[in-house]
Amino acid sequence: MHGIKRRASSFNTERIDHIYQDPHDAKTGSDRGARFKLHYGDLTDTSNLTRILNEVQPDEVYNLGAQSHVAVSFESPEYTADVDGLGTLRLLEAIRFLGLEKKTRFYQASTSELFGLVQEIPQRETTPFYPRSPYACAKLYAYWITVNYRESYGMYACNGILFNHESPRRGETFVTRKITRGLANIAQGLEKCLFLGNMDSLRDWGHAKDYVRMQWMMLQQETAEDFVIATGQQISVREFVRMSAGEAGLIVEFSGKGVDEIAKVTEIVDAAKAPAVAVGDVIVRVDPRYFRPAEVETLLGDPAKAKAKLGWECEISVEEMCAEMVACDLENARKHALLKRHGHNVSVAVE
Numbered sequence: 393m394h395g396i397k398r399r400a401s402s403f404n405t406e407r408i409d410h411i412y413q414d415p416h417d418a419k420t421g422s423d424r425g426a427r428f429k430l431h432y433g434d435l436t437d438t439s440n441l442t443r444i445l446n447e448v449q450p451d452e453v454y455n456l457g458a459q460s461h462v463a464v465s466f467e468s469p470e471y472t473a474d475v476d477g478l479g480t481l482r483l484l485e486a487i488r489f490l491g492l493e494k495k496t497r498f499y500q501a502s503t504s505e506l507f508g509l510v511q512e513i514p515q516r517e518t519t520p521f522y523p524r525s526p527y528a529c530a531k532l533y534a535y536w537i538t539v540n541y542r543e544s545y546g547m548y549a550c551n552g553i554l555f556n557h558e559s560p561r562r563g564e565t566f567v568t569r570k571i572t573r574g575l576a577n578i579a580q581g582l583e584k585c586l587f588l589g590n591m592d593s594l595r596d597w598g599h600a601k602d603y604v605r606m607q608w609m610m611l612q613q614e615t616a617e618d619f620v621i622a623t624g625q626q627i628s629v630r631e632f633v634r635m636s637a638g639e640a641g642l643i644v645e646f647s648g649k650g651v652d653e654i655a656k657v658t659e660i661v662d663a664a665k666a667p668a669v670a671v672g673d674v675i676v677r678v679d680p681r682y683f684r685p686a687e688v689e690t691l692l693g694d695p696a697k698a699k700a701k702l703g704w705e706c707e708i709s710v711e712e713m714c715a716e717m718v719a720c721d722l723e724n725a726r727k728h729a730l731l732k733r734h735g736h737n738v739s740v741a742v743e
């Protein structure tokens with residue numbers, strides 16, 4: 393297995409370190425056939441991608457690389473278009489240029505953000521797209537160029553139109569992780585209040601484990617096709633806050649509207665999980681700086697095609713996923729709180 397990582401002056405492989413094998417390690421290292429290799433690369437660098445693909449001659453390519461934060465895409469639209477849109481073209485073109493189009497199967501990480509201002513509920517493979525951000529516009533190009541290379545050159549290239557998928561490894565600035573981490577930090581006394589944007593937003597949240605299995609399944613078929621991957625259930629950001637607070641031992645009540653909305657603690661169910669919180673504490677507030685210039689208010693996927701054609705079933709519920717995320721973040725918060733109690737300087741990054 394080969395991966396591509398961007399050069400940064402700090403380590404940036406934390407989320408894959410558990411599968412990385414140190415080539416110096418006598419048991420798993422290169423002499424004993426380490427099976428995972430990382431190459432420096434970048435989706436903006438054509439010659440680099442072409443060289444790596446030529447060296448590796450892959451059977452399968454999963455293009456999961458992107459500037460993937462929707463709100464950030466409004467700040468860096470051109471970079472997002474370059475990486476997410478043209479980056480996909482660069483990979484497809486490198487495969488074709490190297491004459492690998494009959495060997496290398498290509499998976500494109502397409503997204504429910506393509507549906508944007510939804511034209512149909514629930515959204516399926518045939519639902520018209522209506523992107524609502526520079527991110528979604530870039531992904532729209534990537535979707536169609538993948539279809540185009542399939543139709544033009546007979547490549548096995550397909551789009552997984554994935555709805556939001558989460559896990560304890562989710563980046564800290566996406567809303568689910570921001571909530572589970574923020575509430576865990578509050579429970580352990582590392583933060584006082586969590587600031588969020590649009591609490592009414594509805595999403596169809598699934599577990600990344602289920603969705604990654606499906607990505608692999610999509611590349612094992614006779615013919616390449618595009619699939620929607622979703623749970624078929626949606627909840628609001630507010631509901632996810634309530635669920636996460638429950639997992640952190642707290643019952644909260646919401647009041648106020650829009651920018652004045654707050655979540656206040658009305659009961660402590662498990663004081664061991666949340667020793668730093670008192671009844672009456674306001675632990676969530678709205679900060680309009682997290683509102684987006686154009687919002688995707690509601691997303692709900694229909695995974696019927698994936699179920700019928702591939703036998704794919706979503707095995708992990710949003711409740712189970714939330715419980716797992718809060719448990720992990722509580723453990724992290726406990727470690728940080730312990731260090732703090734022993735006089736160490738613990739700073740908790742928030743954005």
Ligand code: GDR
Pocket residue numbers: 460461462463502503504505554555556557565566567568570587588589590591593594595629682683684687688689
């Ligand atoms: P999304 O995920 O934009 O759906 O894209 P995100 O978690 O960022 O937002 C989900 C919804 O929550 C609302 N929201 C907030 N979002 C963030 N990030 N921070 C906040 O404080 C906040 N408050 C409310 C948002 O407005 C939005 O409606 C994710 C990304 O992983 C994409 O790359 C991927 O393509 C899609 O999921 C499927």
